[in-house]
Amino acid sequence: MDLDIDALNAQFNENPEGLVHWALSLDKRAICTTNFRPFEAVLLHMVTRMKPDIPVLWMDSGYNTEATYRFADALSQGLALNLHTYHPRRSRAHREALEGATPSIDDPRHASFTEEVKLEPFERALREIAPQVWFTALRAEDSPQRAQMQPVSVNADGLLKIAPLLHWSARDMHQYLQQWDLPNNFDYFDPTKVEEKRECGLHLQH
DSSP, X not given: OOOOHHHHHHHHTTOHHHHHHHHHHTOOOEEEEXXXXXXXXXXXXXXXXXXXXXXXXXXXXXXXXXXXXXXHHHHXXXXXXXXXXXXXXXXXXXXXXXXXXXXXXXXXXXXXXXXXXXXXHHHHHHHHHOOSEEEXXXXXXXXXXXXXXXXXXXOTTOOEEEOTTTXXXXXXXXXHHHHHTOOOOOOOOOTTTXXXXXXXXXXXXO
């Protein structure tokens, strides 16, 4: 796609819904990723209002909280999501039987753990679905790395990455949830990040 990325970011920097509409109007194979963390209902609602059947990809590591699994089911049903769930090739029970509990972030094994439970399933999803447009709910507030990103970017493989909510604050997100009477989930833990402001790796590679 021959796009003027700088012009698009200037045009849609503060217009998330306009950006979603523009990206969908390209009529390219699009996906939306989710991890059912806090405020995930915002992007899922915003995108599925315009394209109800968009494939929603969830890399379920097997290490989510009970509340996150309940939230995932409730939101999937409430928004009638076209949900595609990708799991690691080994179950959590299988991995822990051989290697023990989740390695800490300063453990040399943590990188391979992240690769197994999050990155490999995502790469597999990309191979199977071969999207051209990727909607993601990342926000600048999440980590220092994300603060350097733009709402519209193109990765090395040519995948158009759309982050409509990049510059929204937690307050903006909360107001959207209230406006549309959407649920939220704060009982969330990502074992590949552990620390709140640490990057999980997915958006460093893509």
